[in-house]
Amino acid sequence: NAGVTQTPKFRVLKTGQSMTLLCAQDMNHEYMYWYRQDPGMGLRLIHYSVGEGTTAKGEVPDGYNVSRLKKQNFLLGLESAAPSQTSVYFCASSYSRDTGELFFGEGSRLTVL
Amino acid sequence: GQQVMQIPQYQHVQEGEDFTTYCNSSTTLSNIQWYKQRPGGHPVFLIQLVKSGEVKKQKRLTFQFGEAKKNSSLHITATQTTDVGTYFCAGRLDTGRRALTFGSGTRLQVQP
Numbered sequence: 001n002a003g004v005t006q007t008p009k010f011r012v013l014k015t016g017q018s019m020t021l022l023c024a025q026d027m028n029h030e031y032m033y034w035y036r037q038d039p040g041m042g043l044r045l046i047h048y049s050v051g052e053g054t055t056a057k058g059e060v061p062d063g064y065n066v067s068r069l070k071k072q073n074f075l076l077g078l079e080s081a082a083p084s085q086t087s088v089y090f091c092a093s094s095y096s097r098d099t100g101e102l103f104f105g106e107g108s109r110l111t112v113l
Numbered sequence: 114g115q116q117v118m119q120i121p122q123y124q125h126v127q128e129g130e131d132f133t134t135y136c137n138s139s140t141t142l143s144n145i146q147w148y149k150q151r152p153g154g155h156p157v158f159l160i161q162l163v164k165s166g167e168v169k170k171q172k173r174l175t176f177q178f179g180e181a182k183k184n185s186s187l188h189i190t191a192t193q194t195t196d197v198g199t200y201f202c203a204g205r206l207d208t209g210r211r212a213l214t215f216g217s218g219t220r221l222q223v224q225p
Contacts (some may be wrong), residue, residue, distance in 0.1 A: 033212060040122065040203060042217035043156070059210060090155060098205065099144060101158040102213065 002026055006091050008107035012018065013081045013112045021076040021108050024077030031094045032074040033058075033102065034066060036087040049074055050097065081112045116140060117204045119216030127224050132189040134219035136202035143205045145178055145185045146213065151198045159187075192223045 004025045013019055023032065030051050032081030035043040049068040063085060065077045074093075078085060089108045094100035118137045126132055136145065141173055144163045148156040162178035162185060169176045175188045185202055199220045203213040 023188070040217060042119070043203075043215040045212050045214070048212045059214075099161065099163070101146060101161060101205075102148075102156070104155040104157070108154050 003092055004093055004103050004105040006089075006108050008108060009106065010109050011111070013078075013110065015082060015112060017081050018077070018079050019081065020078075021089055021091070021110075021111075023074045023076070023093075023105060024072055025074075025091075025093040025103070026072065027093060027095070027103065028071070029093035029095045029100075029103070030071070031097055031100065032068065033092045033094075034064070034074065035079045035090045035092065036060065037090060037107075038087050046076065046089075078110075081110075083112045086110060086112045115200060116206065117214045117216045119202055119219055121219055122217065123220045123222070125222040125224065126192050128194060129191050132192050132196070132221055134187050134200050134202075134221075136204070136216050137183045138183045138204050138206070140206055142185075143180050143182075145182075145205070146203045147176060147185075147187055148201045148203060148215075149198050150201065150218070154198075156201060156211075189221075192221070194225055196221060196222050197223050 007022045017074050018090040034046040034049040047066040055066045067075045091105040092102040116139050117197040146161045147159040150156045157158040164181045173190045177186045199218040201218045
């Protein structure tokens with residue numbers, strides 16, 4: 001039982017390049033989330049999904065796209081990376097919308113040069 | 114902007130001293146959760162508070178949820194070096210939004 005797995009764990013991009021972060025969970029959770037963490041800013045929600053085939057915008061969605069084609073996977077895409085997107089990205093999942101605790105992946109550190 | 118504020122941002126204590134972090138929301142929360150993130154790690158769930166005025170304890174940790182459900186606190190008694198990390202509160206705003214809003218976190222450093 002791996003929980004929440006993120007790939008890749010580290011990536012360096014040049015400005016304008018694209019990439020996709022993959023999040024996979026094996027807990028059969030309905031809800032999945034992408035957060036970014038920057039020093040002094042805590043965790044800010046980028047996008048989230050309340051079930052397979054659904055996505056919604058969070059606090060800081062600009063410059064990112066997401067897809068939830070399968071219940072266990074939640075992909076975060078950067079179409080044209082910018083230095084402001086240098087951050088640590090965390091994926092999380094939960095079994096309940098209103099009361100569920102979040103289970104986090106180990107994080108993906110992205111640097112955009 | 115961020116609607117869940119957390120103070121202090123950083124605290125350095127001697128081992129054995131107490132520590133408290135406070136979380137305040139501009140709007141009523143349906144519930145609040147607390148997470149701990151060790152240096153270089155990922156956030157790990159500690160506890161959830163749901164009821165107005167609720168108090169929960171986990172060994173040396175005491176969690177409180179305010180009567181108005183707009184604030185919360187985490188108190189650690191007699192800190193240990195294993196308590197080092199960043200503590201985040203996360204509130205579910207009572208506005209129908211389906212995701213948690215995290216505070217900016219309090220980084221705790223414990224000197225042996």
